Amino acid sequence: MKNALLFPYNARYWGWTFITLSLIGTILLMVTQIEPTYLDLKMPALAADTLFSNNRTWFRLIENNIADELFAIIFLLGCIMVGFAKERKEDEYTALLRLQSLMWSVYIHYSLLILSWLFVYELSFIWVVLGGMFAFWVIFILRFRWVLWKAKNSTLDEQ
Amino acid sequence: MNNNIFLARAERRITQAQLADALGVSRQTINALEAGKYIPSTLLALKMARYFNKQVEELFYLTEEDESDPRAL
Numbered sequence: 239m240k241n242a243l244l245f246p247y248n249a250r251y252w253g254w255t256f257i258t259l260s261l262i263g264t265i266l267l268m269v270t271q272i273e274p275t276y277l278d279l280k281m282p283a284l285a286a287d288t289l290f291s292n293n294r295t296w297f298r299l300i301e302n303n304i305a306d307e308l309f310a311i312i313f314l315l316g317c318i319m320v321g322f323a324k325e326r327k328e329d330e331y332t333a334l335l336r337l338q339s340l341m342w343s344v345y346i347h348y349s350l351l352i353l354s355w356l357f358v359y360e361l362s363f364i365w366v367v368l369g370g371m372f373a374f375w376v377i378f379i380l381r382f383r384w385v386l387w388k389a390k391n392s393t394l395d396e397q
Numbered sequence: 398m399n400n401n402i403f404l405a406r407a408e409r410r411i412t413q414a415q416l417a418d419a420l421g422v423s424r425q426t427i428n429a430l431e432a433g434k435y436i437p438s439t440l441l442a443l444k445m446a447r448y449f450n451k452q453v454e455e456l457f458y459l460t461e462e463d464e465s466d467p468r469a470l
Contacts, residue, residue, distance in 0.1 A: 325423070327417075327422065329421070329422040329423050329426050330426070330437070330438050330441060331423065331425060331429055331430075331435055332423065386425075389425035389428070390425055392425065392428050392432075
């Protein structure tokens with residue numbers, strides 16, 4: 239089955255490499271609290287409000303260390319490549335499993351988000367926002383790999 | 398919808414993997430199809446009919462449930 243929106247099969251290896259590197263980088267960043275100085279850059283910010291400030295500023299250059307932004311982007315790119323890489327034998331059944339997994343992910347992700355809106359407040363909600371950005375892809379990839387694995391190891395076989 | 402793929406395959410004495418290769422799909426697709434977990438596209442159904450040299454209706458047929466409920470998917 240031809241689907242021009244999918245990446246080639248080998249993109250998954252790049253994807254997993256990106257995910258691994260970004261996770262290692264993020265953990266190192268959190269544990270050591272050391273941000274590489276060469277990533278201190280002036281970035282064009284569309285919006286950049288400071289905490290507890292009423293001064294809303296638009297379109298200005300801000301000084302920022304982009305290590306965490308870089309790891310987040312690499313992680314998401316990795317997820318997209320893993321999730322949307324063709325299978326070795328890509329066919330219509332695989333496409334159905336992928337679509338179902340995407341729907342599962344939407345349902346679970348937004349159910350969790352609704353619960354979070356109801357039960358998480360104030361600064362703690364930042365964790366919901368942060369987690370929410372990545373949860374969709376994590377749920378999708380886990381569910382898709384799980385159903386593919388189940389299908390490949392199905393016990394009902396030929397006779 | 399139900400199907401006779403298993404019987405057609407048995408007549409030909411071929412494995413799921415061999416049928417999958419001949420049709421250009423994965424073995425899981427044939428497995429899911431035979432287990433009734435998956436309804437194939439028209440294209441794949443026609444390819445199967447041609448491969449087994451049968452009419453599509455000989456391979457695939459509606460169940461009573463399909464016929465009684467026009468909305469059943």
